[in-house]
Amino acid sequence: MSVYGKTRSALQQHHLAPKKKFGQNFLVHRHTAEAIVRAGEIGPDDVIVEVGVGLAALTLPLAQTARRVVGIEIDSGIIRFHQQEHDLPDNVILLHRDILKTDFDELEQQCGGRLKIIANLPYSISNPFIFKLIENRRHVEKATIMLQKEVADRLLAAPGSKDYGIPSVLLQHCARVRKMLTLSPAEFHPQPKIDSVVIQIAFHLQQDRSDVLSPEEMELFTKIVRAAFSQRRKTILNTLSSANFFPALPDRNDVKKLTEDVIITAGLSPQVRPETLPIKAFEDLSRSFHRFLTGTA
């Protein structure tokens, strides 16, 4: 029986229907699942966290490639299905959890090292999941994730493109992001309306970089990026002045003048549009703001 036939009959036998609220679009071609596992660049000693096990289309080739798989699944119907079928190999541990509520520190201890994640995730949670990865990056080595094409395009976007924005800068600041595969709706049951893209996110090890931002600068970095893209058409001077990084100054003109000095000290033109700035420019802005705010400029 084809994987597609197996998926349908497994669902029918267990009175399971693909649940929209959990974004259940199951992979139906083994060769595609194997291609995603290859995109994960997994070694035989690796412990892999798989998010969203579903009917195990990815779990089985993963278990053949890695030493151990820690599978996370939110749907109790799917958990019951695997318990009744005993279809998962011995090197797979299944955890009934919501990944958005999962403690990554605990998961890292369970896996014995920084996490290597594979996920074919519901599109509805892709943004919160990406932000959770960024927040928990000290616990994560790499993540190979299937996403809605539009979301992947934003994460991969370069300065100057229409897709370049908050997620592109926040992620590319701390990781190398690569496009690995594009998949058509025909790869899934039920079929989504849009193409999917598999990306690989490899988080930088902080101690490898001499240009790491301090926690205070990092806080400013996030605030600057969010402010800069809140009005894409405005100049960096106007967006950052209206965000007001100097609330202690009563006069708006003083705020604007000081913000201009910060931007020039960072080596940038105050008239530039944020969407054209490379990641390094946002890092330089964070350091410059920090120096002005702490009186060390």
Ligand SMILES: C[S@@+](CC[C@H](N)C(=O)[O-])C[C@H]1O[C@@H](n2cnc3c(N)ncnc32)[C@H](O)[C@@H]1O
């Ligand atoms: C797109 S399906 C993929 C299933 C399987 N990995 C595949 O490729 O065929 C997404 C899976 O993630 C599960 N899921 C949805 N939200 C989740 C969450 N917050 N935490 C963990 N699993 C979740 C769904 O129940 C579903 O099994």
